[in-house]
Amino acid sequence: GESVGLHLPTLSVQEGDNSIINCAYSNSASDYFIWYKQESGKGPQFIIDIRSNMDKRQGQRVTVLLNKTVKHLSLQIAATQPGDSAVYFCAETPPGGYNKLIFGAGTRLAVHP
Amino acid sequence: DAGITQSPRHKVTETGTPVTLRCHQTENHRYMYWYRQDPGHGLRLIHYSYGVKDTDKGEVSDGYSVSRSKTEDFLLTLESATSSQTSVYFCAASGSAGETQYFGPGTRLLVL
Numbered sequence: 171g172e173s174v175g176l177h178l179p180t181l182s183v184q185e186g187d188n189s190i191i192n193c194a195y196s197n198s199a200s201d202y203f204i205w206y207k208q209e210s211g212k213g214p215q216f217i218i219d220i221r222s223n224m225d226k227r228q229g230q231r232v233t234v235l236l237n238k239t240v241k242h243l244s245l246q247i248a249a250t251q252p253g254d255s256a257v258y259f260c261a262e263t264p265p266g267g268y269n270k271l272i273f274g275a276g277t278r279l280a281v282h283p
Numbered sequence: 284d285a286g287i288t289q290s291p292r293h294k295v296t297e298t299g300t301p302v303t304l305r306c307h308q309t310e311n312h313r314y315m316y317w318y319r320q321d322p323g324h325g326l327r328l329i330h331y332s333y334g335v336k337d338t339d340k341g342e343v344s345d346g347y348s349v350s351r352s353k354t355e356d357f358l359l360t361l362e363s364a365t366s367s368q369t370s371v372y373f374c375a376a377s378g379s380a381g382e383t384q385y386f387g388p389g390t391r392l393l394v395l
Contacts, residue, residue, distance in 0.1 A: 204383060204384075206386075211389075212388055213373050213375075213386035214386045219383060261326075270342070271384060
């Protein structure tokens with residue numbers, strides 16, 4: 171079936187460095203992608219989204235890049251802070267399936283002082 | 284948290300007993316969802332609702348039923364709990380099918 175996966179299960183970075191979290195998706199027709207952040211004991215929190223007609227979208231300290239050629243999604247966090255430590259999930263919406271987000275397994279980001 | 288609460292937050296039950304989890308939202312979202320989260324699987328959709336009394340199955344619906352009698356409440360029922368249903372359950376809501384889903388804080392369920 172369709173799935174969303176992640177290349178790195180754990181990412182450790184130094185405070186102040188930039189972080190890049192990667193995600194591969196399998197359905198080339200998926201047209202909506204979301205990054206969520208989940209802190210321990212809490213529900214997923216929306217970070218940023220991007221539609222398939224875009225290659226890049228920027229938020230506050232975060233940037234999402236979409237490479238449809240290789241079906242790759244990445245989340246870049248600038249000047250990573252200890253508060254960024256969490257598990258990050260990418261999710262995709264297959265065509266016609268806006269009700270059904272498909273999540274990857276998640277990447278844990280650990281920020282060290 | 285987009286005004287989404289879940290109850291109970293923690294529950295321990297025995298195999299074979301019925302369990303109902305409640306999701307309540309205050310933003311008048313039309314769509315509501317139930318997910319389960321297990322290590323190595325991320326979040327998987329159990330059921331969703333696209334309006335009062337309108338529900339549909341998700342990826343892992345076996346053993347679960349849902350009901351939505353009013354916009355703000357979405358109930359998830361395990362008719363006869365099994366140990367494989369031990370998980371963390373998240374409710375989400377969105378204004379429409381194409382909008383971002385916002386999640387509640389989760390319910391941790393342990394079936395002994």
